[in-house]
Structure formats: C-alpha cells, structure tokens
Amino acid sequence: LRVRRFVCSEDSCPRKTFAEQVPGLTRRFGRRTERLRSALVSVGLALAGRAGARLTDALGASVSRNTLLRLIASLPDPPIAVPRVVGVDEYAQRRGRIYGTVLVDVETRRPIDLLPDREADTLAAWLAERPGVEIVCRDRAPFFAEGATRGAPQALQVADRWHLWHNLGEAAEKCVYRHRGCLRPLPAPPDDEPEEETEPATSSPWPTGHRFAERTRTKHATIHALLAAGHSKRSVARQLGMTLNTILRFSRATTPEEMFTGQWQSRPTRLDAYKPYLDQRWQEGCTNAWKLWEEIKDQGYPRGYSTVRDYVNRTLRGKPQPVGPRPPSARVVTRWILTHPDALPEGDRVQLKAVLANCPELAALTEHVRSFAHMLTQLHGHQLPAWIDTATATPDLPSLRRFAQHLERDLDAVIAGLTQPWNSGVVEGHVNRIKMLKRQMFGRASFELLRKRVLLA
Structure with missing residues (x-):
C-alpha cells in the first residue's frame, strides 16, 4: 500500500504535512481501524450504550457506552428514495x-x-x-x-382496517353493556305443585353478620337463658359483669331487635335514593361494589365508594343470590359477536343464540357487525354508505349510531380502507x-x- 504525503513549504501555514487517506481503510484522526469501527457501530445500533459496552468488553474491544453513542450519532442518514x-x-x-x-x-x-x-x-x-x-x-x-x-x-x-374493526368492537361492547339486563336467561316457569310455607323473615334494621347485631343477639340469648334457669337478675348481672339496668333492659326485650336503637337506624343518607337500583342490580348478578358505585355515580350519586361498599357488605351480602348460572359479561358477549360464527365453540354458540333470542336489539347489533365484517374481509367498500344509513336508523343502539356517524366525517378514507389492499x-x-x-x-x-x-x- 502506497500512501502519498504532501508537505507545505509556506511558513505561515499551520499544517506542515498532509497524508493521503484511503477510502474504506483509513480515516483522518482515526483511533481505530475501519473494521473495528464498523463492528462497534453494529454493536451500538443493536444494543445501544450500556449493554453494547458490556458486549465489547466480552469481545476484547472495550469501549465506553458514551463512545458507542457518539459513533451512532456520527453516522449519516441513509439515502432513501421518495416512497409511493x-x-x-x-x-x-x-x-x-x-x-x-x-x-x-x-x-x-x-x-x-x-x-x-x-x-x-x-x-x-x-x-x-x-x-x-x-x-x-x-x-x-x-x-x-x-x-x-x-x-x-x-x-x-x-x-x-384494524383500527376500524377495533372502534366497531368498542361501540359494540357499549351497546351490549347498555342491554346487560338481557344477558341473564329468563326464569323457569313455576311448578304447579304448591310450595311449602316458609316462615316470614324478620325485618331487622341491622342485618345478619353485623358485629353489633351479633353481639347484641348473643347477650340477649344468654341473659334470657340464665333467667329461664332460675337465676335472679342481680345474679345474672354479677356473672356477666353487667349493670343491673342493662340486665333489666335485656329482660324486658322479647326479641333482640328491640335493642337496636340509635342514630344509625334513623339517619337518612344520600344513598337511600339509589338503594332500589342497587338491590335490583344485586339480584341481576352484579356483586362487585366498585362496579355498582360507578353505575350510580353516572346517575348522579355525589358521594364516594366507601358508602356503597359498606351498604353492600352489611345489607346485600346477606340477601340470597339468584338461583341459576352466572350470566356472561358484556365483554364476553361482545367477543362472541365479533367472532366468526364458524370459529365459535359449540357451547359459546348456544349461549349467544340464547342471548340474541332474549334481546332483539343485540340480534340487530350482531347483524350489523357481521355485515361490516363481510365488507372488511372481502374489500367491498362500495357497500359502506348503505351500511351507514342502516346503522344510523337503529334507535336502540346509540353507540353504533355514533360510530356510523363518525365514519361519515372521514368517508373517503374509510371507503378506500375497505377497498384497497394497503x-x-x-x-x-x-x-x-x-x-x-x-x-x-x-x-x-x-x-x-x-x-x-x-x-x-
């Protein structure tokens, strides 16, 4: 390899000598060979700073993370032609x-x-x-x-197209959630045989499971048992460590519920107006206190979550759950609707058929979703205006109607997305x-x- 060196004879020139550079082999002021530099650049592009520095140390060409980052920053941008x-x-x-x-x-x-x-x-x-x-x-x-x-x-x-399908899925889930009451199967008709008479449940202001109520019931049963055994009231007071006035009050109460008095029992709360709705949703199968709070919050409930949680734990937990299988959630039903019928398992297909038979609005939603899926998979974008007119005319599916109206704002691009292969x-x-x-x-x-x-x- 021959490299020419030039010498400047001008005394005022700060450079006295100049070396010729060989492209691809040498670089002015280079501290490493071009092969090593290209290897370090490849490591830096793949792993960046710290991880790249650890790899170069293992390869025997140790450099700092800042050196790798400087090498990446010094690279020129790749030449790219104008894309189509x-x-x-x-x-x-x-x-x-x-x-x-x-x-x-x-x-x-x-x-x-x-x-x-x-x-x-x-x-x-x-x-x-x-x-x-x-x-x-x-x-x-x-x-x-x-x-x-x-x-x-x-x-x-x-x-x-993926974003179009995703937005349609969000609108469909809102529609299903709006008709969540139809997801529970219809109750079976009552048998002709007469039912056995059951004792009416006592209406207690404090439900079963409340700590004060259970403690009061226990004391009432113990005091009346001792009195029935022949003990005097003063003897019962000494044995239980209570005052005589307390024993007298318990002895006069025929039921423990007569002892449940106080401000807690009579004070009205802002939750009272929403308790019938909470009871109805509890019977429908919604047992999540946070979800119940979010629902009544949308209806105007001004307080926080803790009040709803306490009401659910103290009152609703003691109520019997509706007999029967748990209804599918709105998200599960939405997944069934968005899935191709041939790809659904037999069990899911049967449950979806029962849900659609119970709710004509969800049956109409399923038809709209499947017709849109046919347009999307077969690239029949010319059918979109007719689909928008049909979906907009559906009064009971407001989320689907808003989705269709939103498509009209970008109609040309949406039609192209449902027509072009890109x-x-x-x-x-x-x-x-x-x-x-x-x-x-x-x-x-x-x-x-x-x-x-x-x-x-």
Whole structure:
C-alpha cells in the first residue's frame, strides 16, 4: 500500500504535512481501524450504550457506552428514495406527554423518517417536500388526516382496517353493556305443585353478620337463658359483669331487635335514593361494589365508594343470590359477536343464540357487525354508505349510531380502507420496535439518538 504525503513549504501555514487517506481503510484522526469501527457501530445500533459496552468488553474491544453513542450519532442518514406508499402513525417518546410521528415505506417495509411531534403542520411540510407520494395509510386521527390533506392533496388516503374493526368492537361492547339486563336467561316457569310455607323473615334494621347485631343477639340469648334457669337478675348481672339496668333492659326485650336503637337506624343518607337500583342490580348478578358505585355515580350519586361498599357488605351480602348460572359479561358477549360464527365453540354458540333470542336489539347489533365484517374481509367498500344509513336508523343502539356517524366525517378514507389492499400493519410493527429501542436507551433516549437507531438498525 502506497500512501502519498504532501508537505507545505509556506511558513505561515499551520499544517506542515498532509497524508493521503484511503477510502474504506483509513480515516483522518482515526483511533481505530475501519473494521473495528464498523463492528462497534453494529454493536451500538443493536444494543445501544450500556449493554453494547458490556458486549465489547466480552469481545476484547472495550469501549465506553458514551463512545458507542457518539459513533451512532456520527453516522449519516441513509439515502432513501421518495416512497409511493407511506404509512403514518404516532409513537410515544414519553407516554401521555410527548408523542412523535413515524413514517414507513409500506412497499419496502422500512422506516423512512421520524418526526419530533404529531402536529398536522409538521406532517404536511414533510409530505410537501416529497410530491411523489401516491398513497397515505393512516388511522383516523384528525391531525394525520389534516396533515395528509394539506401536504399531499394528490395522494389517496387509506384508513387502516384494524383500527376500524377495533372502534366497531368498542361501540359494540357499549351497546351490549347498555342491554346487560338481557344477558341473564329468563326464569323457569313455576311448578304447579304448591310450595311449602316458609316462615316470614324478620325485618331487622341491622342485618345478619353485623358485629353489633351479633353481639347484641348473643347477650340477649344468654341473659334470657340464665333467667329461664332460675337465676335472679342481680345474679345474672354479677356473672356477666353487667349493670343491673342493662340486665333489666335485656329482660324486658322479647326479641333482640328491640335493642337496636340509635342514630344509625334513623339517619337518612344520600344513598337511600339509589338503594332500589342497587338491590335490583344485586339480584341481576352484579356483586362487585366498585362496579355498582360507578353505575350510580353516572346517575348522579355525589358521594364516594366507601358508602356503597359498606351498604353492600352489611345489607346485600346477606340477601340470597339468584338461583341459576352466572350470566356472561358484556365483554364476553361482545367477543362472541365479533367472532366468526364458524370459529365459535359449540357451547359459546348456544349461549349467544340464547342471548340474541332474549334481546332483539343485540340480534340487530350482531347483524350489523357481521355485515361490516363481510365488507372488511372481502374489500367491498362500495357497500359502506348503505351500511351507514342502516346503522344510523337503529334507535336502540346509540353507540353504533355514533360510530356510523363518525365514519361519515372521514368517508373517503374509510371507503378506500375497505377497498384497497394497503394497511398500516407494518407501521404498527415499527411502533412496537420503537418501544423496545426506548427501553434499551432508558435515560439517554433523546430524539436524535432514537431516530438514528430506528433508521439505521
């Protein structure tokens, strides 16, 4: 290998000698060979700082984590041609606070660029610099729709089918929850045989299981047993360690419920207006105190959870549960509706048939969901306007009606999503990959470093 060295004869020049560089072999002011540098760059792109430094130490080429990060930051951006089909989605730099935008070439399945925010102006400026974009795959976020319309008016916008199905599933679950009373099977008709007479339950202001009520009942039974055995009242007071006045009051009470007096028994509470609803929901099978509190809170109950919890524990826990199997939850019924009928197990199919026979509104919801699924799987987007008209005309399914009305705001993109073969699946995969890269660079995941790793790794 011959390398030329040049010498400057000018006395005022600070450089006296210059060495010729060989591309791919040497680098000016280089402290390591190009092969070692490329190996360290590969380790840094794969593992980032600390993990990469531990691997280089095991390989016998120890460098610090900061050196690996500097090597990654010094890399130039890869040259990428203007894509024809672009996928757009958001990613979280700090979840709930800072979000960015990732752009992916859907045809080559490679990331193109990362934007520091998810504003419409930023996306519009990026697309305006690349007039060759013909198709934009996105979700139905308004800032992406506005940015794509302003930056690439010539491009066809395609709404992602997975997001459409996910939004339909959320609307369907709300509809099922609204008709949750229909999920319990109808009670069996009573037998003709006369039922045995049962003793009427005594209405006690303090239910069974209350600690004060149980203690009072125990004292009442003990005192009356001693008196019936022939002991005097003063003798009972000495044996039980009570005052004579207490023994007299217990002896005059024929039942322990006569002793249940005090402010707790007569003081009205704000929960009284909602107790009939809580009793009804308890009989329907809802035994979760938190869920009951959330339901009456939506109806205007102004107090906290603890009052409802105490009422459930003291009063409702002692009431008998409805006899029969536990009804399916709204989420389970929604899963049955969203699943293809041929893929449902026989038991689930029978239960779904019973639920739909008991509720015509849920039967209509099932028909709407299955017709939308047929459009989505067979790419029959031209049927969407008729489906929207039918779903909007359904009065008893407000969540489905709102979903259909929301589709009209982005109708062209939704029809294209139900017609074109393009989708944002590859973009979602890169969003998950960005999450993994962020975890590797915890504490050092600046936007510039993250962008380098996403584009070059």
